[in-house]
Amino acid sequence: MNAIMIGFLAESSIHCGAGRSAGIIDLPVAREAATDYPFIAGSGVKGALRDRAQRLGRGDTEALFGKHDHAGKLLISDARLLLLPVRSLAGAYRWVTSPLLLERYRRDCARCGLPVAVPEITMPPSGDPPSALSHGQGKLYLEERELTIAGPCPPDVIEALGPLIRHPDTRKRLATQLAIVGDDELAWFCRYAVPVQARNVLDDDTKQSNNLWYEESLPPDTLLYTLVVARDATARSAVAEMFPASDPYLQLGGNETVGHGWVATTVHTSTQPTIQRAGGAS
DSSP, rough: EEEEEEEEEEOBBBBBBBBOOOSSSSSSBBBBBTTTBBBBOOOHHHHHHHHHHTTTOOOHHHHHHBTBBOOEEEEEEOEEEEEEEEESSSSSEEEEEHHHHHHHHHHHHHHHHHOOOOOOOOOOOOOOOOEEEEEESEEETTTTEEEEEEEOOOOHHHHHHHGGOOHHHHTTTTHHHEEEEEEEHHHHHHHHSSSSSEEEBOTTTTOOOOOEEEOBBTTTEEEEEEEEEEESSHHHHHHHHHHTOOOOEEEEEOOOOGGGGGGEEEEOOOOOOOOOTTTTTT
């Protein structure tokens, strides 16, 4: 399979919204219907990649991403959440993940033919307070939640997550800042630990408020990933060429003019041979 996995480490807040809401938060981030986990829609990822290709002056942009009446050579998935930074009483934050997110990551790596071994995680029996796997001993306080550290994160998990983080110094912090919590606890953090910002529009003359609103955004250092499947090896190479070591950054989502949406990318290609489709090439 001509597949690529692209890791996105947020350098600034990311707002990929779901439109206006009738709730307290006017502009929430997009969330999966079943799990409530934040994600970035594949259409948004595709638009960002297409914009980058155009900025680079690539002549194959339409061939790669398609036209209004013709499909392109790239199939782009939603960007899935893998690590969510959550405020911690000890240290600035912990990168929080769960067995379900790691299971998804393992399946996606296998689907793409990536040589990444993500071990299966079995959480300790749930108690009061709930258990977590993380560096240290005793209690772990994330936001206003109290958890009991039942043991360290498996080294294989840390090793499997590292390649998605571009910066070596940042990658080193996984050993001390990664926390694996239960799926229910992660759902709570995804709902209540995502930052909410108040924004306003002021009248030019009187400086009076014209429109106060609240919007969610994923915090800096959030880690997501997307899958890109190419119809041929040439298209796969074209995607990898868009992110040289000297310029690995991509802008995703809205609020670009106020600095939101910047991510540092890492690109990983599959090692499996191309799969031939019935009646034609892959």
